[in-house]
Amino acid sequence: MREETLVRNLLQYKRVLEAMLIAMVGDRPAAEDLYQEMAILMTRKREGVDEDCRFIAWGRRIAVNLVRDHRKRLARQNLRPLDDEILDSVARVYEEAGESAWEERLDALRRCAGLLPEKDRGLLRRRYELDEPADSIARDLSTSRGAVDNALYRLRKSLHDCVELRLQEPGRS
Amino acid sequence: MKPIRWDWDFLIHRHLAGGLTEDQAAALNAELAGNPALRRRLAELAFEQAALAAVEVPVLNESAPLLKPRKPRKRAKRKKRRKSEGDGHDLN
Numbered sequence: 325m326r327e328e329t330l331v332r333n334l335l336q337y338k339r340v341l342e343a344m345l346i347a348m349v350g351d352r353p354a355a356e357d358l359y360q361e362m363a364i365l366m367t368r369k370r371e372g373v374d375e376d377c378r379f380i381a382w383g384r385r386i387a388v389n390l391v392r393d394h395r396k397r398l399a400r401q402n403l404r405p406l407d408d409e410i411l412d413s414v415a416r417v418y419e420e421a422g423e424s425a426w427e428e429r430l431d432a433l434r435r436c437a438g439l440l441p442e443k444d445r446g447l448l449r450r451r452y453e454l455d456e457p458a459d460s461i462a463r464d465l466s467t468s469r470g471a472v473d474n475a476l477y478r479l480r481k482s483l484h485d486c487v488e489l490r491l492q493e494p495g496r497s
Numbered sequence: 498m499k500p501i502r503w504d505w506d507f508l509i510h511r512h513l514a515g516g517l518t519e520d521q522a523a524a525l526n527a528e529l530a531g532n533p534a535l536r537r538r539l540a541e542l543a544f545e546q547a548a549l550a551a552v553e554v555p556v557l558n559e560s561a562p563l564l565k566p567r568k569p570r571k572r573a574k575r576k577k578r579r580k581s582e583g584d585g586h587d588l589n
Contacts (some may be wrong), residue, residue, distance in 0.1 A: 339544070339547055339548060339551060340544070342547045342551070343540070343543045343544035343546070343547040343548075344540075344543070346513065346543040346546055346547055347513075347539050347540050347543035350512040350513055350514070350515050350517065351515040352546065352547070352550055354515075355547075402515070403515050404512075404517050404519075404522040406512075406525075406526060406529065407526040407530075409530065410526060410529050410530050410536075413529075413530075413533075413536060414529065414536050414539060414540060417536050417537050417539075417540035418540055418544075421537075421540070426544060429541065429544060429545070430544075430548055433545055433548055433549075437549075448549055452546060452549035452550045453549065453550055453551075455550070458514075473514070473516075476510075476514075477506075477507060477510045480510060480542065480545070480546075481506060481510075483545065484541065484542060484545060487541075487545065
């Protein structure tokens with residue numbers, strides 16, 4: 325695979341590959357680190373890969389091996405990645421769903437987030453975009469960590485339900 | 498003893514927040530192994546989390562307050578200045 329094809333693919337599939345890593349390790353910063361390592365490995369191995377290879381499938385194999393290899397390091401970060409036996413079956417979901425399904429999901433997510441009250445968008449932004457710890461948000465809002473966690477859980481759940489409804493709207497292929 | 502009935506959505510949420518206990522992790526792993534629909538749900542929720550984190554949901558940025566609004570300052574009540582004699586008159 326040529327370098328420019330690799331770079332284009334890494335940009336195009338970054339979101340899906342990062343999500344795959346987050347699903348496996350359960351932590352975004354750790355997933356970001358692993359994504360960097362994945363990109364380095366792919367750069368090293370690109371010459372042995374076909375130009376038109378199935379990029380997500382290639383990424384899945386590398387991602388699963390990276391998580392297995394880094395299990396000890398992740399444990400030191402108090403993370404509990406999924407068991408080795410199910411890493412691959414979870415990662416395969418991203419491959420089987422197809423790229424357009426994830427694009428449609430992203431579009432629906434944007435629409436649903438736009439319907440949220442400003443207060444809820446602010447909370448999502450602080451926790452996920454700015455990666456502010458739940459403890460710090462709780463202190464700032466003079467509430468408990470549990471209350472912030474519960475609020476985020478309810479928000480994420482209602483966002484996901486809204487996304488599912490949008491994706492089932494008639495007229496969607 | 499009755500087995501614990503887990504709320505799988507909650508466990509996925511905890512997993513994605515890096516906060517599963519050992520028991521919860523064991524239960525989630527066992528269920529994921531035999532439940533393709535749950536694997537799909539985990540993948541979808543992780544994707545949504547990645548998108549929320551990657552500023553790909555721009556609507557989050559629009560006027561979403563980063564800090565809670567500051568309490569309005571209490572203004573010291575100003576006493577109405579009485580017009581003293583001479584006010585409004587040209588002293589020159």
